[in-house]
Amino acid sequence: MDLELSDEQQLIVDTTRKFVREEIVPLEADLDPDASDLERADHERLVGMTRQMGFYGLDIPPEFGGPEIDIVMRTLMAIEMAQHRAGLYAPCYGVFGGAGLAQLYEANEDQKEEYLFPTLRGEKRGFFGLTEPGGGSDPARAIQTRAVKDGDEWVINGAKIFISGADRADYGIVFARTDPEKGRAGITCFIVDTNTPGFHVRRIVHTLRSTSYATELQFEDMRVPAHNVLGEVNKGFAIANDRLSRQRIPYAAGCIGVAVKAQEMAIAYANQRVTFGDLLATRQAIQWMIVDNEIDLRTSRWLTLAAADKARRGEPFRTEAAMAKLVASEGGGRVVDRAIQIHGGYGVTKDLPLERWYRELRIRRIGEGPSEVQRLIMARDLLGGNFH
Ligand SMILES: Cc1cc2nc3c(=O)[nH]c(=O)nc-3n(C[C@H](O)[C@H](O)[C@H](O)COP(=O)(O)OP(=O)(O)OC[C@H]3O[C@@H](n4cnc5c(N)ncnc54)[C@H](O)[C@@H]3O)c2cc1C
Missing domain, CATH: 1.20.140.10 (Butyryl-CoA Dehydrogenase, subunit A, domain 3)
Structure with missing residues (x-):
């Protein structure tokens, strides 16, 4: 692997480092040590700066409006971006932008309009709901959440645990078993609005992680339209x-x-x-x-x-x-x-x-x-x- 950086690549890494040290680190001096958000005005000013630098949307692919920067350079930048107090949990407090839910790039056009683009614009937030109380290491076997087709809808029942940010989300990506006989070939991925009747945040699960927390979710006869299947039925895994x-x-x-x-x-x-x-x-x-x-x-x-x-x-x-x-x-x-x-x-x-x-x-x-x-x-x- 040739790791010699061109002058332009070195400049990108140096600019990221300078931005973190000169713009982010000084602001943290006035924040709670466990903070995961900046003051709104600071956030907007810094987002403007990363847009001007052409670095905004770092985890967004170029075809969806992210910068033309390859994954090796993005990795080098991510190493720089984490070099501050909230760098692990809230790298640069999101001022470099990003979608978070990469699987939405595989969504169909209607789903992209409804969920992906508003998320990229910062208007909607999502969660990723895979892990269940029965286990997260081996989800293909552990998923007990069941989705049953009823006309143009799927009826979902089950529970999820350790789901980050579900209490603040507008929608989530939820994995459920649609064909219990087929193991990993019987799991489907659904996009679920959090205001759907039957969607419950049962409790906040506090962890070692600073101010942020995970959630425990319960789905009770939650009806999701068939057009909210992400990808194909039984291909969610x-x-x-x-x-x-x-x-x-x-x-x-x-x-x-x-x-x-x-x-x-x-x-x-x-x-x-x-x-x-x-x-x-x-x-x-x-x-x-x-x-x-x-x-x-x-x-x-x-x-x-x-x-x-x-x-x-x-x-x-x-x-x-x-x-x-x-x-x-x-x-x-x-x-x-x-x-x-x-x-x-x-x-x-x-x-x-x-x-x-x-x-x-x-x-x-x-x-x-x-x-x-x-x-x-x-x-x-x-x-x-x-x-x-
Ligand atoms: C703060 C936090 C945030 C999270 N956010 C999300 C989220 O947003 N969405 C989501 O879906 N999940 C989330 N998770 C869940 C996380 O992905 C799971 O905790 C993880 O996958 C492990 O699953 P488990 O906790 O059920 O452990 P288990 O699967 O029960 O495993 C327990 C332990 O056993 C060991 N183990 C497991 N399998 C083997 C094996 N084959 N051989 C040897 N040892 C083994 C491992 O040490 C493992 O830690 C989050 C977890 C935490 C702590």
């Missing part, structure tokens, strides 16, 4: 899988971004903090933590860019994306943990962003498929027919 594979690369990039910043902070602190009459940087115990951090960082960065490079070339990248997600989320957690240790007591205070990253990175070893499931994906690809 491929939509879920495709989304999860694609999402793993930016997910890994976010972990790397905060870890880069944590390492920068650890080095700066080790070079100025004196204990027992000398700088921390002179102690081998500290030097080794800094070196181990760098090994974790570089490994994560190379694996993630290698996955992005395969995706850019149109080659299969499932194993590479799984490896990147696993190594970046686990490695990022270790980097932040060591950075906290080097900072001593200050490391666990809310004066610094380290404790927030520590909590949020812990979730990243579970969200979008736990590490064990990433290993399972890789084993399946590596062992082929002999996998059980």
